[in-house]
Amino acid sequence: MATERTLILIKPDGVKAHHIGQIITRIEDKGYSIDGLKVTMATPELLKKHYVEKVDKPYFSEIEHYMLEGPIVAIIASGSRVIKGIHTLAGDTSPNQAAPGTIRGDFGRMFDxxxxxxxxxxxxxxxxxxxxxxxxxxxxIPQP
Structure with missing residues (x-):
């Protein structure tokens, strides 16, 4: 099976709550490699490119506000079927639906x-x- 790469972002709430180490440990414990890692800040321009299919949605401003709340940890992970594997580790998008033991199930929140x-x-x-x-x-990205 070919090695895949994926991007993982630990969003500002995960950084603020000090879950970086626990999330990285879960990724590595599954046997995936960390090939890139940095702490960065999103910009409105970057978020518009990242969420290009959601920019015109009424909820995009909420996503943008959320992602601009603080630092983000960006990770490149690789391994066999890493994309599916990380999705399984992450759990359902909605923390209330995510299973216990998943990243979102354990650390995510859906407020009233x-x-x-x-x-x-x-x-x-x-x-x-x-x-x-x-x-x-x-x-x-290689420069010419």
């Missing part, structure tokens, strides 16, 4: 006012993974 804090993003397919890696790790 409908505010969603789901701690982590991971790429959903190999094409998006490579696109997202180029967006969040432009320094890794």
């Amino acid at each position: 006012d409908g505010i969603l804090r789901n701690v982590i993003h991971s790429s959903d397919n190999p094409q998006n993974a490579e696109k997202e890696i180029r967006l969040w790790f432009p320094e890794l």
